[in-house]
Amino acid sequence: MDEKREDGRSATQLRPLSCTRSVLNRAHGSASFSQGETKILAAVYGPRAGTKKNENPEKACIEVIWKPKSGQIGKAEKEYEMILKRTLQNICLLNVHPNTTTSIIIQVVNDDGSLLPCAINAACSALVDAGFPLKYLAVAVSCSLSKHEYCIMDPNKLEEEKMKALVYLVFRNSILSVLDEGSKQEGESIENGIITSVTHGVMTVNNYFQCLEQGLAAIKPLSNFLRKKLQWKAQSDVSIAG
16 A cells, blocks of 8 residues: 655655756766756766875775755765765776776755755766766665655655655666676675665664665666666767777
């Protein structure tokens, strides 16, 4: 039985998606990504020579800078920066440009829920636009657990405020993978294609796996959307690299 939603969507339905590449002239790559009324602008600068302090000079350094719509950056934004950095480090080929730093700037244009997944989708789109070498593309979704323990995909801000728990899930889009199945790097977590999983609130293990199952189903339309928007660029970059 579906949880009734005020905007008329089913429990598993995503909000309308929009993605536009190369929206900033001075950035090496950029993208505007929207999920419903949530909108993120992502810009990529680099790679530039040299790495940040305490980073491995034998690999590329990924720097994420989060800019809120208004006000100063706080604890939540710092957490978003950390999650984004770790996610992007998992999908980028860091040994291609050693001893360099690439900066990804995330500008929040509007927040109407599922902000972090939208930012991850925007950042990946901007990296593709910049021609940055990737192992594969990542796609991110948000799943919320209502007080009645219904799983709801891609919640808006009002739905998030009423939820018992939230899960952010990031999966591989294997369709755009640039690595063969037999060439996965050591230590890489690829079970069910999960790259990142972040939970907020309290849920049972069964609830989590229910969210995971719905998340896997929900990324199909998102993957198809991104493939249409980014495939030509990704294929061109792979051809040049090869």
